[in-house]
Amino acid sequence: MVTDDIQAALRAMHIMAAGDLTELDQVIHPDAVNREAKAEPPDCRIQGPDGFAASARWLRSAFAELAFDVHEAVASGDLVVVHCTMSGRQVGPFVTYDAHGRVAQAFPPTGERMAVTQTHWHRMREGKIVEHWANRDDLSQGLQLRWVPPTPLYLWRMSRAKRHATRLQYAHPVR
Template sequence: MDAAHTVMEHLRGVATGDVELAGRVLHPGNVNHMAAEEPPACARPGLPGLMATSAWLRLAFTDLTFELIECTADDEKVMAHVWMRGRQTGPFVVFLPGASPVAFRPTGRTFAVRHGHVFRLRDGRFAEHVAVRDDLGMMTQLGHLPPPHGTGRMIRWRISGEHSRAVRRAVQIAEEAADAAAGTAPVA
């Protein structure tokens, strides 16, 4: 397995929503340990959860890309250091464990942050995923942190119902993507 090529195909599939490309090396029982901060459908095992994550990210970010900085692999895991870039053109909804979801309104701004991804292998396929992400850097570049002097805009967005609609839409789009992927997921 060429680890760098495999990781980049997988991440390109996530960025574009290409089920075949994203799932090519995915184990049917894959667990995304990062799904705790994503819509509930993203916690589904295997391809349905991965495609729910993809849909959730693509709802918020257009021009989403991953660029490989460095990759290393052994028989048990693949580790990739990547740039993630995009533009926030939709609401970004964060699902904090034990708290209500928080929706951040679109800013139209671009971001570029580094991530470290670790994929544990089972039968030569990605069976577990963990990541170290620069969420603080991303939220700062997007203009959400520190809170803008226009906090009134955030309050109006909540009062107008846009916040609640954004949360519902993020949950819905993730569920739809997971359900669609479940119909195409390989049988274990």
């Protein structure tokens, strides 16, 4: 049985993948926290729809054809759990950040496709997502995108991409 909470969680994932973020406020609570944003750019760490929109823009800047193929969605109490496969093609650098919001790593685009399983957990309030966290298969993602094992050339490209991302971050600091 698909509940309203399940529909809201699935709609949020579809909106974030599709990129038309104008409807996020209909499914993301103003107090919503994305627990996965700790490795994302600082503007992704704010509460509410704006933080989730920033996360979507961050993912979509690295991955074209971003999609979530849902295998199972279940609800229990105020929790909705979605088991899915995230897929896309890496067309831009995938930049991760440390706890202080500084560039931690940058994986330059490989043009490769990936399809990795994930489980997303959503705590719901008033029919909207108020908390999100996930379990992902990051090793499979790295292998499919040819980030690992890194070749000497790719390590050099990573170093250049990190320098570039760091320069951009300091040229356009988040307020």
